[in-house]
Amino acid sequence: MGRRPGVDILRGAIGAGLAIFFVTFIVTLLPHSRQANIYLVSSFASTAVLLFVLPNSPLAQPWASMLGMLISAVVPILVLQIIPPPYADGLAVAAAIATMMAARALHPPAAGIALLVVLEHEAGIHLGLGFAVFPIATLTGVLIVFAMIYNRFFGISYPTRPLSSNAARDIGTRGPARTLSQRDLADLLVEFNHSANLAPADLARLLAAAEHRAAEALLAETLVRDVMTHNPVSVTPEAPLSEIVSKMTTLNVHTLPVVDSLGYYLGLVDQHDALDELFKEFDLLRRPFRFRAAPPEAEARAILHTDMQTVEGDTPVGTLLERLARREARVVPVTEAGHLTGILTRTDIMALLLKHSPEAHLKDDLESDEVAPAPPPTNAAPEAVNGAQDTQESPAKDQTVDDPVAPITPAP
Structure with missing residues (x-):
């Protein structure tokens, strides 16, 4: 059993102790209770453990507690009508357990009641059905009501509610x-x-x-370098607006990193800024009366964002979730000594989660049962094989909305 917090230990122990004190007080107030076979039984203490320490257990629910105690008080009385002690001892306990399980009212402390009835019979005290009503059923009901009030005071739902449709x-x-x-x-x-x-x-x-x-x-x-897309497609600061829009359209992405000739990261170009600049130029060209030539085409350096904080490859992915959840943060640039080494996107994180989903494991199991494909010819050059693999993997990246890193092969 796992360690429980001190508050839980005290809550359960104090609740069970108060409940037993309460039922003891009730029995004590009754005149001539012992002569009338009205007394406490040790099973009440075991019941209190379930009701106050394990209130979520199916064994502690009111149906199981009340019906289980009643069954275990009645069944041995019926067994003793047929089989005498000492043979009735084990049979009474077995019959009580079987009946409780059949009624879906298993309550372990109740089995002690079944044995108690037989032992009292051997001692010359014949307990009747009245014993099942009081003290067994009555005091069990008192314990259940007390447990409802006590657990509710601590915010514990007792009885446990079943799941609704939602x-x-x-x-x-x-x-x-x-x-x-x-x-x-x-x-x-x-x-x-x-x-x-x-x-x-x-x-x-x-x-x-x-x-x-x-x-x-x-x-x-999981570290960023394990899931990021390496060697992302980028543009230079001098890249004209037409080239930026063309790459975004071809790759179906919203963001492109900007790097200099040495590969140092400079910033990001966002699709919204590129389109705003493009609309401004179109608006100038559509004016009917222009007395001067149109301005030169905007370059990446004029619209890039430099406020996007970079991370290194050994950064845990979990620390970036809140950042990527923001609408304006589509990607996270990954750098090493200032050089752009990759980009982490929302799509990369989704791919990581899907890779560890139950459906992915099932697919891997099915694929492992299939026959492995034949290896490539031994006389094929390594470059040709790698190139074929890149060609097959690239379209999957090209179709992602937020992934700006799919490599493309320029048209001749």
Whole structure:
């Protein structure tokens, strides 16, 4: 069992202690309670552990607690009508457990009630159905009501509520866990023999939290250099506006990095700024009365942005998520000693997440079962093979909206 915070330890222990004190006080106030076979049983303490320490457990829910205790008080009385002690001891416990499980009301402390009834019978005390009503059912009900009030005071939902039709709202996630219904989650718990340990709603929250933690760990452990696009397509500061627009249109991208002749990063050219400048030039050309020649075509240096902070290749990807979430930050330039070495885009991060998705693992498993393709001829030059691979991989990059780095081959 994992370590629990001190607050949780005190909350559960104090709640169980107060509940037992409360039912003890009730029994004490009753006159001649012992003579009337009205007394506390040790199973109440075990029930208090479930109700106050593990209130989310299916074993602690009101249906399981109340019905389980009632079943375990009635079944041994019926067994004793047929089989005498000591043979009735084990049979009464077994029959109580089987009946509780069949009624979907398994409550482990209740099995002690079944054995108690048989032991009292051996001692000459014959407990009837009245014992099942009071103290068993009545005091169990008191414990359940007390647990509802106590847990609600600490913000704990007891009884545990099932998932509604809007599972995404219940578990607060947008991951794959939200697509599982209450029935799917319950079937999973039955399949792995955990239906008595975990409620479907808690399993949904657990899956959502695990997905979130896994994504955080993946992004925190992955470095920018591992997912960035290397050697991005760029323009020089002297590149005219027509060249910039042509590259953006051909690559289907919104941003292009600007580097000098030595490869030093200077800034970024955004599609919106390029189009604004282009519209200004078109507007000048369309004027009917022009007494002077049109101005020269704008260059990249006139419209580039220099306020985009660069990062190095050993930066964790997770630290850049908030930055890339902003509308104006389409890409993050990656530099090494001032030289542009790559660019990280939203598409790169999406590709990383998709690579580790369940669908990707399933696809890899299916592909591993297939026959591997034949290797290229041994007499083929390495350059030709690499060139063929680049040609096949480039179109996938060309189709991404935010990825400005797909290499293109200039037309002859």
